[in-house]
Amino acid sequence: MLAKSLVLFIGVGLISGLAFGVYLLDVKNTSQLIFVEGPSISVVTEKIDFKIGEEIKIRIVNSGSIPMIFSDTSYGLRITTLAGGLLYSPVSAQMISNLEPSDEIEFSWDQIKNDGDAVLAGIYKISAKAIDKQGNKVETSTTVTIWK
Numbered sequence: 001m002l003a004k005s006l007v008l009f010i011g012v013g014l015i016s017g018l019a020f021g022v023y024l025l026d027v028k029n030t031s032q033l034i035f036v037e038g039p040s041i042s043v044v045t046e047k048i049d050f051k052i053g054e055e056i057k058i059r060i061v062n063s064g065s066i067p068m069i070f071s072d073t074s075y076g077l078r079i080t081t082l083a084g085g086l087l088y089s090p091v092s093a094q095m096i097s098n099l100e101p102s103d104e105i106e107f108s109w110d111q112i113k114n115d116g117d118a119v120l121a122g123i124y125k126i127s128a129k130a131i132d133k134q135g136n137k138v139e140t141s142t143t144v145t146i147w148k
Contacts, residue, residue, distance in 0.1 A: 049145050
């Protein structure tokens, strides 16, 4: 026969495990693309966790209902540390680029910084910046984790 305290602890463990699982399911929602009315861009990766050296495909999507304007051919793409230190920005030409609603552009990052060194394991921020026809700035970002 099981002790009352053992049954109590097993019951509390099952309930807290279920609650924690539901919480993680909600927090770890990897849906990065939501279409909205008005100006909006989204930065989308195929997943959020990567191994060191694994290629990261990054899509910048006009997830709004109006055309977005970018100041160069890098579409405002920047990869930084969480503290804001710039690690990577694609080589770009100084010509204006546009994305119509639902259009997208894809970039690929091999986890090499602009100075030629490989990044270390950690959490990195991928962001993009644009403007709409009225001159309003639109910026978005997502984070990815690189594991050993």
